[in-house]
Amino acid sequence: MSPVVDIIIADDHPVVLAGVEKTIEACAGCRIAAVAQSVGGMFEALRQYHCDIVVCDFSFCGDPEPDGLMMLERLARSYPHVRIIVLSQHDDLIRVKRIMTIAAGFVSKTTGIACLPDAIEEVLGGCKFVDTRTAKLLLGHMFERQKDGFGDEPLTMREMEVMRLYSRGMTVTEIANYTRRSLKTISAQKQSAMKKLGARSDVELVDAFKIAEGSGNL
Known part of the structure; x- marks a missing residue:
C-alpha cells in the first residue's frame, strides 16, 4: 500500500484555498493535513502536523510576518524535507527564476490550478515543475538573453x-x-x-x- 502524501495549503485568498483543496482532494493518495491563511498559520501547521508538500502563495497581503523569498528561505531552512510548490499570481520571469532556486514547483494562478496534480507527482519524484505556460515563457526568455548576450x-x-x-x-x-x-x-x-x-x-x-x-x- 502506497504511503499517504500529507499536504499543507497556505493562501490568504479563501476562494483560492477552496479551489486548491478541491483539486488536491481529488488526487489519489493525497491528504490535506492543514489549511492556513497566513505565514504564521502555515508555520504553526508545520509544527503541529506531518507534511510532505507545502502548496503556498508567494505573497500574503498585510501579513505581519515576512513573505516572498524570505518566507521560502525560512521554510526550506526549517523544513528541508518538505517540498515546496509556489502557487502565485506573481509570475514575472525574474521572480519565477529566483523562486525556483528554492522551491520544487511553481504554478501560476494566471494559468490555473488544474496542473497541481502533475506538480505534486513531479516534485514527489524529485523533479522540478513549472506550469506549461510559464515554462514556455522562461524558455523564450532564455533564448532572448542568449541572443542579446x-x-x-x-x-x-x-x-x-x-x-x-x-x-x-x-x-x-x-x-x-x-x-x-x-x-x-x-x-x-x-x-x-x-x-x-x-x-x-x-x-x-x-x-x-x-x-x-x-x-x-x-
Whole structure:
C-alpha cells in the first residue's frame, strides 16, 4: 500500500484555498493535513502536523510576518524535507527564476490550478515543475538573453556596491560623488549589472537586484 502524501495549503485568498483543496482532494493518495491563511498559520501547521508538500502563495497581503523569498528561505531552512510548490499570481520571469532556486514547483494562478496534480507527482519524484505556460515563457526568455548576450555571470564587488546604492534611491551622479569614481565608470557598472541581471528598465533592474540579493544569488 502506497504511503499517504500529507499536504499543507497556505493562501490568504479563501476562494483560492477552496479551489486548491478541491483539486488536491481529488488526487489519489493525497491528504490535506492543514489549511492556513497566513505565514504564521502555515508555520504553526508545520509544527503541529506531518507534511510532505507545502502548496503556498508567494505573497500574503498585510501579513505581519515576512513573505516572498524570505518566507521560502525560512521554510526550506526549517523544513528541508518538505517540498515546496509556489502557487502565485506573481509570475514575472525574474521572480519565477529566483523562486525556483528554492522551491520544487511553481504554478501560476494566471494559468490555473488544474496542473497541481502533475506538480505534486513531479516534485514527489524529485523533479522540478513549472506550469506549461510559464515554462514556455522562461524558455523564450532564455533564448532572448542568449541572443542579446545576457549571461549568468555574477556581479563584481563594484557593481554590487553601485546597485546597493542605486536601489536605495541614489542617482548615478550621487553614487559617483559618494564613491569618488567618475560618472562614466558608475554608468558603465550600472549598465553591466543590468545586462547580467537581464533587466530592460531601471524598475526591472532594481527589482531584479533586490530579488537576487535577498535570495543570496549574487
